[in-house]
Amino acid sequence: MKKIFQMICIGVTGLLLNSCYYDDVPPTPEIPDGTVVTYKADIAPLLSGCTTCHNGTQSPDLRNTQQAYNALFPSYVVLGNAPSSKLYYFAPGNTTSGHPSVGVSLTDANFTTMKYWIDNEALYE
């Protein structure tokens, strides 16, 4: 009887410890193959906080959606190559960024979306 009690204790402790482990930050969800990600619908909204500075005085000019898209190629977006795309690697929030600290930054999920977009034709709409 004592043994069984001990086993239950160990089991419960194990479960408790395990649930602590799962309190960790959840991994960024993968984007399923075939999802259509476009600049107009998905990327431009991520960049809305950037236009206080990137408004024509600071390049890239990210204000007007279609013009911003045109401004991003080819200097800031290299099709199929996020690590070489300055919009990706230099944007505030990325670990590779040398961007000045500006109080706005993209999340890991935002970077996942942006990378998927760059890897999948970087369509406008």
Ligand code: HEC
């Ligand atoms: C408070 C002002 C400010 C905000 C907000 C801001 N930036 Fe910047 N950004 C700058 C400045 C200043 C530079 C130039 C830094 C340098 O050259 O070292 C810059 C440079 C850049 C560059 C490189 C430009 C080039 O021609 O090499 C990129 C890409 C960029 N920012 C993306 C973003 C993105 C994406 C956001 C929003 C998530 C953002 N920035 C928000 C001020 C800002």
